[in-house]
Amino acid sequence: MTIEKVVDFQELSLFLSDINKHKNSHIGFCGEKPAEIHQTLKEDFIGDDGDVTFFIARNNSGEIVAAIGLDIDETTAEVWGPFNQTPSVNLQHELWKNILNANPTVQTFEFFINKENTQQNMFMEEIKAEKTGEHLNLEMKEQDIDGVREIKSTPFVQSDFQAFEELHNKTFPNTYYDAKTIKERLNNENVLRVLKTKSNELQGYAYFEIDTEMEEASLEYIGISDEFQNKGLGTMMLKEALSEIFSYPQINEITLTVDNTNSQANHIYMKAGFKPKDVLISYRVDNA
Template structure:
């Protein structure tokens, strides 16, 4: 067995390995997609280091085949952990792989994990590190063919000056989540959109944040929330339908993914009524070094 810091020349090999494992619930990691091309693009965009390496540590067998991998999508001193991915490797091997990853990136102080409920091997590995479990999440999906378009629209794009109200509502509604308010704001671009719902007095009633990857025909609705002050007015359903319509404007988007808290039965009922179907249950953990 050989453990090493991956190089950019191994990008395709890593992507192929991850895509194969991530299509199975028993080896599925929530931060990662399942399509080879999408994984390659993300590795090239978010994991390339200045020295020609990737922020990925890989384990190869005697035949020089990847059988284990851990990647870090690093943002300053914190990181989302891609993995650990293991193909019939021991917990001891995963532990050595993780220790090597920490040694390679000593400045990463906080690690976030996002693992499928049916991925028992990785759950057991993560839990023996004694992290803080931060939530249980449900991923849902809806197809364009099941959506009925709307005529009017009330949602408006996030603008400078909205930071305080948005941060207050987001942190209140999602106190222990994978993207805090500041992270969401930094991720906004032409395809990552934060839309707000305001009343005539310009009070923030709710918001939705979604990301679209047109090249891959993929979209995810990461957050949608209504202020407690404005609940029970049908605003959640209104926002949900408007967001779906906005995303389905992309010609090659044929389905939308949504990640929500698994214990929010009232909200999840709204999603189901809108046509969403259950896909995965994911567990989130945070580990401080």
């Protein structure tokens, strides 16, 4: 068995695609389509210095049998892996040691592991990872959507920003995209829609991203202001966002990740046509 840094992203993409299709070896947010994985590897797993942040293990026949990689953002990294087709626990520890030694500036490592991936959930115990949450992956096919006849939300404009920022920060504190980041990301395929009263008071918003090249879309955020809760506006914004997403002919399914303990929100998603796909457990390791 040999451990080395990745040279061929195409070969790695095919390996990850194959192993990630099975719940008992699935790692969250890595995807299952080789082209999608290949694009993400090129964009997120090469450092500013050109160094690749992915290690693989090969068997004596030269085939990839295990892998681990880091999507690094300053001192925090999302871990892709460990992926392991062998029963060897020692192999996982060797890969983990290699990735740690190669990235000494990373202080926090975040993992997202399928609940049915027993091997890697046990590995989390072995490296004393802290469990930080449980997340439900939902999926909707185009034929399952309950569309809307009338769109009541409008595209975001600059004058909406202050109210949007206040609502977004309150609804999703410490999230991965703050309000300013969302505004900066907006384009023809990254869409922010807002719902307002006749007097221009912000009632809610929905932000979603569409990648027509990869034929995928993600519903990132839906927020409703406290004073407008329990009036069906969340369900309405959800249906409007889904209707717009599926208006792109390249999109025929959408996935969504939510807190598995938020039964009220999850009921709304399932009522709109989403179906449960995977349960992911999130972990955190702080590098002392």
